[in-house]
Structures are given as structure tokens and as C-alpha cells.
Amino acid sequence: MDRHDERIPTETFATCLDNMPQPCVDLVVEYEDGIVLTRRQNEPAKGEWFWPGSRLCKGERLDDAAARIAREELGLTSVATEQLGVSEHFWDVSSVDGVDSRHTVPIVYRAVPDNGAEIALDDQHDSYRIVTEVPADANQYVTEYFEQFDITQ
Numbered sequence: 001m002d003r004h005d006e007r008i009p010t011e012t013f014a015t016c017l018d019n020m021p022q023p024c025v026d027l028v029v030e031y032e033d034g035i036v037l038t039r040r041q042n043e044p045a046k047g048e049w050f051w052p053g054s055r056l057c058k059g060e061r062l063d064d065a066a067a068r069i070a071r072e073e074l075g076l077t078s079v080a081t082e083q084l085g086v087s088e089h090f091w092d093v094s095s096v097d098g099v100d101s102r103h104t105v106p107i108v109y110r111a112v113p114d115n116g117a118e119i120a121l122d123d124q125h126d127s128y129r130i131v132t133e134v135p136a137d138a139n140q141y142v143t144e145y146f147e148q149f150d151i152t153q
Helices: 010-019 062-074 140-148
Strands: 022-031 034-040 053-055 079-086 089-091 102-113 125-131
Touching: 022 062, 034 062, 053 062, 062 079, 062 102
Parallel strands: 022 102
Antiparallel strands: 022 034, 022 053, 034 125, 079 102, 089 102
């Protein structure tokens, strides 16, 4: 099957979001000194500290999506990945006008960059930080991942 990563017309995407959950891949990026959180610039979780992540493209394997997201969102070209499990997120906002909520089903990966790999954020994020515990100002799903996937540093 060919991978379809082209932009979906907004009206079609809105219909999808209104009627079904969206499969995603989230990354728990581990460096020696902690875990990477990014501050999002789009909904859901706009302005909040959250996990890097994105939707899964049709025809894209999960492992390939994890590597793609590390590359596209963080500029990390070489990461070792391990699937941690599945979560579910229920949002009262959406990034699409006219869509009042969003239901995402993220497959969560641990990603470990090569030593010395530096982060270069895309335009979906305006900042990142490395943490060893859940910050008080992080999104609720950050706390959930730390607990559900036993993330410790």
C-alpha cells in the first residue's frame, strides 16, 4: 500500500474528526539528563507543554511514523524507538474551525536519539525543555504517560 501523506482538504478532515477517532503517534524522547517536552503552537493543547506527536498517515507503519515525527518535529535523524503502548485523549477543542472536539488514539513510543543529537523544532512548537519529572504546568496527558508507562529518570 502506498503511503498517503498529502494534506487532506479541511472539509474532509473536519468530517473525519467529527465522526471518528484519529490514530496518532506520540514520542517520549529520552536524553541522558531527562525527557523532552515541547510547547505546542496549535490545538489541541496550544501553548501547553506536551509530547511531540502527529497523526498516522494511511499506509504508514507505526515504527516509520515514530522516526518521521522525530525527524520532522524535532530534527532528529537517528533515533532508536520502542513502542510503549496505547493511550486515548479526549479534547474539548480542535485545530479545525467548526469542529468542537477531538478524540485521538496515540500509540506511544520511547525514542532515544544518538548521543549529541540536537533538537531543531518545527513550526508546531516554539520551545522545548528537558525534565526529570512532570512539571506543574504540563498538560494532563504528560502526567498520564509518566504514570502509565512508568517513565522515570
